[in-house]
Amino acid sequence: MAVRVQREDFDPGNELERLSAGNHDIGGVASFVGLVRDVAGGEEVSAMTLEHYPGMTEKLLAEIEAEANERWPLEASLIVHRYGRLAPGDRIVLVATASAHRHAALESCQFLIDWLKTKAPFWKLEESGSSGEKWVAARATDDRAAARWKQSSDKDEAAE
Amino acid sequence: MKILYFAWLRQQTGIDTEEVEAPGEVTDVAGLLDWLKTRGPGHAAALADLSAVRVAVNQEFAELDAEVAPGDEVAIFPPMTGG
DSSP states (O other), rough: OOEEEEEEOHHHHHHHHHHHHOTTTTTEEEEEEEOOEEEEEEEEEEEEEEEEEEEEEEEHHHHHHHHHHHHHHSEEEEEEEEEEEEEEEETEEEEEEEEHHHHHHHHHHHHHHHHHHHHHHHEEEEEETTEEEEOOOOHHHHHHHHHTTTOOHHHHHHHO | OOEEEEEEEHHHHSEEEEEOOTTTTOBHHHHHHHHHHHHHHHHHTTTTTTGEEEEETEEEETTTTTTTTTEEEEEEEEOOOOO
């Protein structure tokens, strides 16, 4: 299990190779790489700056990674999230999970990225040549994507 | 108490971090936010619509009725947009 919050870019191939190196119980590695797009809501985006809450970010990412490891039988997992100013095409985030079988790897990878979108303390500021700077608004579709991973025990608590 | 502001809350208040001594009657997040609004027009504007604001106390997400005390680290920010 590992979490990194960094300004620097990462090499997905290298990261995936290191994740499974030497562990032959791993039968599958799933990964998600998030990239900066050059368009958002129909408007052109020339750059994006990611701000985060140092300390809380690392703590929350480690907690959610631990939860993924409790819910799925993972052999290894990695979250790398960048901050700072990024250009279209730049990598933002890497989530990778490794397990004996594909279902655990694929499901836990999706769980982690859905969760990251709404619960990790990052904020995106988009720059556009035509309309200046704009803070990205949270999306209800992201909230719904994260909510479907709630376990029944969480729902029970919410109902109380 | 240490208050941290992120994203557009940082821009509107013009502050990223401030040390404050809240009056004794401030005991929860809602009371703290009400009191912070009185610190200036930037604070008042940033905290005008609390439905757009999220709070963490000592790096744990907190609701408006969560307790706050001297020495706490309270962060105020918009809904997260990571990933």
